[in-house]
Amino acid sequence: EVQLLESGGTWVEPGGSLRLSCAVSGLTFTTYAMSWVRQIPGKGLEWVSVISGSGGSTHYADSVKGRFTISRDNSKNTLYLQMNSLRAEDTAVYYCAKPSGTGWYRFDYWGQGTLVTVSS
Amino acid sequence: QSALTQPASVSGSPGQSITISCTGTSGDVGGYNYVSWYQQHPGKAPKLMIFDVSNRLSGVSNRFSGSKSGNTASLTISGLQAEDEADYYCSSYTGSSTLVVFGGGTKLTVL
Numbered sequence: 001e002v003q004l005l006e007s008g009g010t011w012v013e014p015g016g017s018l019r020l021s022c023a024v025s026g027l028t029f030t031t032y033a034m035s036w037v038r039q040i041p042g043k044g045l046e047w048v049s050v051i052s053g054s055g056g057s058t059h060y061a062d063s064v065k066g067r068f069t070i071s072r073d074n075s076k077n078t079l080y081l082q083m084n085s086l087r088a089e090d091t092a093v094y095y096c097a098k099p100s101g102t103g104w105y106r107f108d109y110w111g112q113g114t115l116v117t118v119s120s
Numbered sequence: 121q122s123a124l125t126q127p128a129s130v131s132g133s134p135g136q137s138i139t140i141s142c143t144g145t146s147g148d149v150g151g152y153n154y155v156s157w158y159q160q161h162p163g164k165a166p167k168l169m170i171f172d173v174s175n176r177l178s179g180v181s182n183r184f185s186g187s188k189s190g191n192t193a194s195l196t197i198s199g200l201q202a203e204d205e206a207d208y209y210c211s212s213y214t215g216s217s218t219l220v221v222f223g224g225g226t227k228l229t230v231l
Contacts, residue, residue: 044224045211047211105219107156
């Protein structure tokens, strides 16, 4: 059974930094690209970033480019999201999600999400 | 990249059919056959239902179907059931640096 388990969400002040983790089990981790998708509570979804299975290719939404860094440790089956220069508008539930098949644009497995609150 | 446009809410009675629209541009919905639909129940993670415009994920009821015309994609749910009450989101590949764009979501109420 494929399982994705996020952690690291908490309250942080504007301008602060935070690192989210996503532990993945039930699949051959290195085979798959992985993504982060966020959701403002009560609002819609926003794609954040994707990283290839090897970690050699990454893409970011314009809204986080230059502030967020996606990475992975294939020896630990874990995905990360380093978030710097956080803003109030980054407040959201952050999901890690596994792209389905060869496309990086559809997601067939999701974690339960971890809440990041950016506020003074 | 702007979010795709969905109606905020739709409703229907059990057994009826409803359609949720998802309007984008030639740079996303209209330019690629890479539209997906997700169902999200309160407090739960999204669940992929339809991918590549009209393909149902294995295990998804055939009451759910997808289509596309121009810059607008649609999700149709036939034979509405109480458990279909949820939020529905569309998404599309964009081919830009922001690879994926989502719709704002539609709340389906089964009367």
